[in-house]
Amino acid sequence: MVREHIPQARTAHEPVRTCIGCRERAARSELLRIVAGTDSNGQPAVCPDPDRTAAGRGAHLHPTAECYELAVRRRAFSRALRAGAGLASASVRDYVDSSAFNRD
Template identity: 60%
Template sequence: MTPHDLLAETGPVRTCIGCRERAAKRELLRVTLRTGGDGSLAVVPDPAGTAPGRGAHLHPTSACLELAVRRRAFGRALRSAGSPSVDELREHLAMSETE
């Protein structure tokens, strides 16, 4: 199946920054970078996909999250210097997986 065929069947296609598989945008969770008051960086979930700024997409599973952390994909995908915290995203995924 070519990328064009996938787009025709499912709509917009994005790549998961964890496992690097292409999937329909609706199957992935968009994440963005938030800067705290103390200058700390945190990756936060954006389920609505409406937060301003650069975003990245991830399968909503802890396995893809851990792959992305191990590969240091968040810093590259979100173009940030340093290693952002993923604690809030990890909590969001844990709650989603238990529901």
């Protein structure tokens, strides 16, 4: 008995990540990657990485004020990035506030 090979349609696979604010899973393209870095004063800080090219451990966050506030309240930045306590997150807040994702 000869079986014909029927090619299956390939679907594009989009990596899925979890938002550290709301803890919901979403496609990587819908989330903002954040990394540990330094602020303008040289102090440890959380930095947005919209191009997803920065080296090191990253975490993901929906670029909304609600998810940002949840992440701050839960102290999720330090935990997700495995950094010590006291990471400033003002640069992420500024990015979220000015983000094109929030504009309709």
